Amino acid sequence: MEFVGEANDNKDKSSSSGSLRLWSQWQLLDSILPTGGFAHSFGLEAAMQARLVISPEDLRTYVIHVLENTGSLLLPFVYAAAMSPDTQTWHKLDRLLNAMLTNEVGRKASIAQGSALMRVAASVFSEIPSLKMMRSEALSSGAVSFHHAPIFGLVCGLLGFEAETTQKAYMFVTMRDVISAATRLNLVGPLGAAVLQHQVAPIAEDLSTKWMNRAVEEACQTCPLLDTVQGCHSYLFSRLFCS
Amino acid sequence: MERGKLVVERVEGRSTLTRCFSKYPFKFIVPNKAGSSKADAVWIYTITYGGGVVSGDSMACDVTVGDGATAVLTTQSSTKASIGKGALLVVIPDPVTCFSTAKYSQIQNFKVVPESSLLLVDWITSGRHERGEKWAFSHYKSTNHILLQGNETLFLDTTSLEHGRHGGISERLQDYQVIAMIVLLGPKLKLIQSQIQEDVKKLMSQQLRLPSVSAGCSSESGSSYRLPKPSFLASCSTFGPKGAGVVIRVASMTTESVYNFLQDQLASLEALLGAAPYL
Numbered sequence: 419m420e421f422v423g424e425a426n427d428n429k430d431k432s433s434s435s436g437s438l439r440l441w442s443q444w445q446l447l448d449s450i451l452p453t454g455g456f457a458h459s460f461g462l463e464a465a466m467q468a469r470l471v472i473s474p475e476d477l478r479t480y481v482i483h484v485l486e487n488t489g490s491l492l493l494p495f496v497y498a499a500a501m502s503p504d505t506q507t508w509h510k511l512d513r514l515l516n517a518m519l520t521n522e523v524g525r526k527a528s529i530a531q532g533s534a535l536m537r538v539a540a541s542v543f544s545e546i547p548s549l550k551m552m553r554s555e556a557l558s559s560g561a562v563s564f565h566h567a568p569i570f571g572l573v574c575g576l577l578g579f580e581a582e583t584t585q586k587a588y589m590f591v592t593m594r595d596v597i598s599a600a601t602r603l604n605l606v607g608p609l610g611a612a613v614l615q616h617q618v619a620p621i622a623e624d625l626s627t628k629w630m631n632r633a634v635e636e637a638c639q640t641c642p643l644l645d646t647v648q649g650c651h652s653y654l655f656s657r658l659f660c661s
Numbered sequence: 662m663e664r665g666k667l668v669v670e671r672v673e674g675r676s677t678l679t680r681c682f683s684k685y686p687f688k689f690i691v692p693n694k695a696g697s698s699k700a701d702a703v704w705i706y707t708i709t710y711g712g713g714v715v716s717g718d719s720m721a722c723d724v725t726v727g728d729g730a731t732a733v734l735t736t737q738s739s740t741k742a743s744i745g746k747g748a749l750l751v752v753i754p755d756p757v758t759c760f761s762t763a764k765y766s767q768i769q770n771f772k773v774v775p776e777s778s779l780l781l782v783d784w785i786t787s788g789r790h791e792r793g794e795k796w797a798f799s800h801y802k803s804t805n806h807i808l809l810q811g812n813e814t815l816f817l818d819t820t821s822l823e824h825g826r827h828g829g830i831s832e833r834l835q836d837y838q839v840i841a842m843i844v845l846l847g848p849k850l851k852l853i854q855s856q857i858q859e860d861v862k863k864l865m866s867q868q869l870r871l872p873s874v875s876a877g878c879s880s881e882s883g884s885s886y887r888l889p890k891p892s893f894l895a896s897c898s899t900f901g902p903k904g905a906g907v908v909i910r911v912a913s914m915t916t917e918s919v920y921n922f923l924q925d926q927l928a929s930l931e932a933l934l935g936a937a938p939y940l
Contacts, residue, residue: 464869466872467869467870467871467872468868468869468890468891468894469870469872469888469889469890469891470835470890472872479828479832482827482828483828483833486825486827486828486833490821513814514814514817517814517815517816517817517900518817518818520816520818520898520900520908521896521898521910522897522898522899522900523896523898525898621827624826624827625827628825628826637819638802638804638819638820638821639818639819639820639821640820640821640822640823640825640833641833642820642822642834642840642842642910642912643833643834643835643837643840643894643912644833645910646840646894646895646896646910646911646912647894647896647912648896649896649897649898649910650865650869650894650895650896653862653865653866653869653896654869655866655869655871656871
């Protein structure tokens with residue numbers, strides 16, 4: 419009798435922590451989390467001013483290209499951090515990504531978003547004290563740039579999310595933010611944006627599957643035009659976004 | 662597979678080729694006078710028997726540029742280069758042009774010390790335009806890796822172009838036929854770094870325009886005046902500690918405009934190299 423009771427207790431504990439994990443997942447992916455993602459357009463603003471993106475069809479193509487490049491360049495970092503969410507791995511990944519984000523605009527955006535995410539996660543997910551510790555250590559040493567992709571992987575890894583979910587989630591927040599930027603740039607209305615997001619979802623799923631679970635040594639960029647145009651952001655005379 | 666070997670060192674005050682080894686089908690040509698004899702630089706050309714690279718060919722080369730020496734390489738390959746203190750390595754190839762269905766891959770590793778200087782141009786065109794080949798190759802991959810003091814990665818870029826399920830290469834590159842990357846690192850290139858950043862900023866500021874108010878629905882109206890896409894797009898980024906390096910990315914609709922850009926921006930190197938690159 420006791421044995422069955424114990425088994426039920428364990429089952430309750432694991433299913434309750436599993437359910438709680440779901441709530442954390444939703445919170446992490448909700449755009450209301452104050453990580454400052456709304457300040458970045460992923461090169462879309464520059465692409466519009468360069469007339470590379472004019473119509474909603476152009477936007478759809480652009481979003482797909484951003485996802486492809488995110489998959490090829492950043493997903494390996496998310497994966498590596500999620501698989502080993504420890505200080506040493508995080509620092510190593512952060513240093514390497516800093517050397518690989520050769521686009522200054524993209525690099526600064528990554529640092530801004532990563533810093534914000536780390537700050538928010540350390541405060542919000544107080545059940546993981548190591549987040550706060552890692553953050554203050556990194557701040558005082560000054561040797562960490564706080565890039566977004568490794569921190570996203572680190573936080574998800576520490577929260578116990580599966581690696582596959584974590585990587586797809588990263589693609590999701592990227593897609594969410596570019597499309598959100600498109601609405602603020604008046605390229606598409608809020609309803610059109612929602613329709614587009616749903617239409618692109620199967621492609622995002624495909625690209626996630628294609629690029630997930632790879633080593634950082636394999637990280638590469640696949641859309642040099644995107645890289646070139648995003649780098650033009652600082653030349654824009656009038657701009658809404660930071661990047 | 663044996664690697665080619667090139668060593669350029671300062672001997673009695675002049676940059677001198679002290680070692681040169683290449684294997685068929687590649688051959689190094691080192692003219693005695695590539696330019697003015699006042700300049701101190703060794704120019705190394707590579708030729709291939711047959712004029713191109715075919716399936717299965719691989720070209721790999723180890724280059725050492727000793728302290729205070731200057732070497733110019735006019736080819737791309739899988740290179741491992743070591744650049745000494747006060748030394749300059751200039752890598753100024755013609756663009757890679759991949760024919761339909763071709764597969765091309767290269768890795769270039771550069772080991773530098775804080776006082777090394779490196780100019781690296783890495784570029785590719787969409788193919789044989791006149792035959793209608795536009796980004797019709799199967800796969801292109803180029804890795805450029807700069808290591809400081811042998812162990813710290815300063816710069817690492819791998820560009821990979823291949824057809825995907827959600828769009829081919831030409832869709833990703835739209836009407837642009839040439840992609841180029843220029844890396845400028847080190848004290849000997851400081852002036853060019855500042856000049857190129859200024860010039861690109863000026864050039865691009867003229868090209869970028871706020872879209873018209875009805876950006877989202879202008880396709881229906883038909884009457885809105887639309888500026889064409891810029892035929893030449895470029896942006897600069899700094900990298901490394903204290904912005905020691907500058908990387909310029911270019912996307913252009915014509916090969917000629919990139920040659921012109923390179924000619925203009927690198928013209929001041931004539932004093933250092935004896936001849937200006939890309940004339």
